[in-house]
Amino acid sequence: MPLSQAKPWPSCSVIESVGLTTTDPMAWPVHPSWQALVDRFWQSSQGHALLVFLRQRLQSGAQIYPAQPLRALWLTPLPEIKVVILGQDPYHGVGQAEGLAFSVPAGMTPPPSLRNIFKELLADLGQAPPFQATLTPWASKGVLLLNTCLSVEDGLPASHAKKGWEALTDEIIQAVVESTQACVFMLWGAYAQSKQGLIDQISSYPSTCLVLQANHPSPLSALRGDMPFIGCKHFSKAQKWLKTQGVAMDWRLES
Numbered sequence: 001m002p003l004s005q006a007k008p009w010p011s012c013s014v015i016e017s018v019g020l021t022t023t024d025p026m027a028w029p030v031h032p033s034w035q036a037l038v039d040r041f042w043q044s045s046q047g048h049a050l051l052v053f054l055r056q057r058l059q060s061g062a063q064i065y066p067a068q069p070l071r072a073l074w075l076t077p078l079p080e081i082k083v084v085i086l087g088q089d090p091y092h093g094v095g096q097a098e099g100l101a102f103s104v105p106a107g108m109t110p111p112p113s114l115r116n117i118f119k120e121l122l123a124d125l126g127q128a129p130p131f132q133a134t135l136t137p138w139a140s141k142g143v144l145l146l147n148t149c150l151s152v153e154d155g156l157p158a159s160h161a162k163k164g165w166e167a168l169t170d171e172i173i174q175a176v177v178e179s180t181q182a183c184v185f186m187l188w189g190a191y192a193q194s195k196q197g198l199i200d201q202i203s204s205y206p207s208t209c210l211v212l213q214a215n216h217p218s219p220l221s222a223l224r225g226d227m228p229f230i231g232c233k234h235f236s237k238a239q240k241w242l243k244t245q246g247v248a249m250d251w252r253l254e255s
Contacts (some may be wrong), residue, residue, distance in 0.1 A: 018095065020064040020151065023055040030073040037175055038070065041168045051163030054151065060145045065090050069165075071099025072146050073172070077140035081176055082142035082249055083184045084240055086192040089149040092157050100145035102217075103135035116217040116229060124233045130253040146172060148191070168178040170195075174202045182195045182208050182245035188229060189216025200202035201204065 017105045025042050041047045057064060068074070087101030091111060098105045102114055110118065110133035118129040139145055148169045154157040176183055177199055187193045191212050214232040215221040222229040235251050 007186075009017070017075075018067045020054070020067055022058065023051050025051070025056060026079070028068055029072045031075075031077040033078040034070075034073040034172075034175075037171055038073065044167070045063060046164045046167040052162075053163050056096050057153065064100045064151050064160075064216050065092065066097035066151070067153065068099045069150040072101070072139060072144055075100070075136065076142065078146045078175060078179065079181070079183065080142045081144050081177070081179070081183055082242060082247055083138075083186065084144045084146060084173070084176055085149070085186045086188070086195060087147040088143070088172075088189070088191045089147050089158055089161060090152045092152045092155055092159075094154065097152065098134065098141055100135055100152075101147045103139075103145055103235065106132040106134045108133055112219045113217040116219065117223045120230055120232065121235055123231065125234045125251060126238075127251060128252075132254075133162070135253070138251070141250060144176065148195070149230075170198060173198060177202050177209060180208060182210075182242055184210045184233050184246050186211060186238070186240060187213045189218070189221065192216075210238070212237060 023188065025038070031043070042051070049082075054064065068155060070150045091099035091104065092101070093111075096104050096108060096111065102117060104114065106112060110129075114133060114135075115129075116132050117132075121127045122129065137191055146169060147165075149158070149161050149165045150169065151160045173195060179211055185195075185199060196211060197212070199209065199211060212234045214227045214229045214234060215223075215225055239249045239251065
């Protein structure tokens with residue numbers, strides 16, 4: 001089905017601007033399989049410094065997204081992970097960020113990068129774009145949609161980069177790689193690909209990890225270079241490789 005003939009996303013003229021309201025980590029639940037890792041981080045000097053930074057920005061009136069920075073760890077338990085898709089930081093527009101890399105809440109118009117993800121799904125698997133743009137169904141199927149920086153300020157991309165989140169997300173990546181289960185890492189764009197060295201360094205079970213690389217799905221880079229995102233066929237490649245490991249992967253976003 002051509003993209004132009006796929007089911008349209010609903011227009012949403014009224015979207016609540018929901019952002020971070022507290023810096024109490026107890027208000028950001030995670031699945032029990034992640035709890036010990038997250039607790040260690042908040043007890044570290046980097047975790048303390050990050051909370052101080054977030055508290056100061058909130059007190060100064062900054063609008064910070066998303067409301068639940070650790071939502072990916074709530075929806076996707078460590079033992080169930082089949083695929084990790086790495087992003088950089090949350091969307092910085094009103095109502096867009098929902099704590100999952102590349103995903104927007106139901107009812108939101110998909111940003112250009114997400115549209116290209118749906119375009120590649122259509123070309124690779126013949127899967128029409130979903131009626132709702134959220135990737136939450138993937139998260140519940142074992143796809144960890146992880147930004148390496150987990151908060152951002154309104155209209156200011158990368159505004160919370162290098163404030164401490166990366167220490168936590170590197171530990172999350174390490175925990176996934178060191179598990180003995182089969183897992184595919186999708187590294188889209190230079191920033192995500194910079195984690196290749198981390199994956200190689202900590203991998204105790206390299207035969208259980210497949211790393212796929214392509215350009216970022218942004219319209220600025222999706223068709224460029226030696227590794228264009230459009231045409232990368234990462235979804236079918238992941239599906240086929242996981243099958244060789246005895247793992248089934250269903251990329252459908254709607255029943």
